[in-house]
Every structure is written in structure tokens, then in C-alpha cells.
Amino acid sequence: MKSQSSRRRFLKFSLAGVIGMTLGGKTLMRPVQAADIPHLTEDDPQAAALKYVHKSPYEDRNCSNCVLLQGNKGDEWRPCQLFPGKLVSASGWCSAWAG
Ligand code: SF4
Numbered sequence: 578m579k580s581q582s583s584r585r586r587f588l589k590f591s592l593a594g595v596i597g598m599t600l601g602g603k604t605l606m607r608p609v610q611a612a613d614i615p616h617l618t619e620d621d622p623q624a625a626a627l628k629y630v631h632k633s634p635y636e637d638r639n640c641s642n643c644v645l646l647q648g649n650k651g652d653e654w655r656p657c658q659l660f661p662g663k664l665v666s667a668s669g670w671c672s673a674w675a676g
Contacts, residue, residue, distance in 0.1 A: 633670035
């Protein structure tokens with residue numbers, strides 16, 4: 578009798594473990610969403626060094642037409658190769674702008 582009870586308990590904990598790993602894995606495997614990435618601030622030391630601003634002072638130069646901008650066209654905030662881990666404004670600009 579005791580071994581049947583132990584077996585049942587083992588199976589119960591194993592099942593709970595598999596469910597936990599599956600749900601936990603799903604959470605950990607979730608792709609990074611743009612909403613999870615912080616926006617670059619103008620007073621960030623690297624941004625300030627490159628004179629980054631959220632609104633470009635030029636009519637024809639901004640992040641959305643810079644070759645260093647990444648991400649989805651049309652998104653207001655997108656990744657830039659110069660500022661890994663942060664999003665820049667598509668309307669922004671910095672002194673490294675490259676057309
Ligand atoms: S390099 Fe500068 S101008 Fe170009 S996308 Fe990045 S922040 Fe914008």
C-alpha cells in the first residue's frame with residue numbers, strides 16, 4: 578500500500594513539475610516586445626554625447642530615414658544600432674545620422 582501511495586505522490590509532483598516547466602518556459606520564451614524596451618532619453622550620457630533629440634531640428638533628416646534605424650517601418654519608437662537596448666523616436670535625430 579505504501580509504495581502505491583508513494584508512486585501516486587511521485588506522479589502528482591512530476592505532473593506539477595511538467596506543467597510548471599511548460600508554463601514557465603512559455604513565459605521565458607516570450608519574444609521581446611517593443612513595449613518591454615525602454616525609450617532612450619535625451620539626457621542619457623551616450624545620447625547627449627551624440628546630441629540625440631526626440632524631435633529632429635532638420636526637415637529632411639530624422640531617425641526614420643537614417644540607415645542605422647531598425648525595427649518596423651511606421652512604429653513611433655524603434656531600435657537603433659547605436660543605442661542597443663533602447664528605442665529611439667522615429668522623429669528623432671542625432672549627430673551620427675546617416676542617409
Ligand atoms: S543613428 Fe541617430 S539619427 Fe540614426 S537612427 Fe540612430 S539615433 Fe536616429
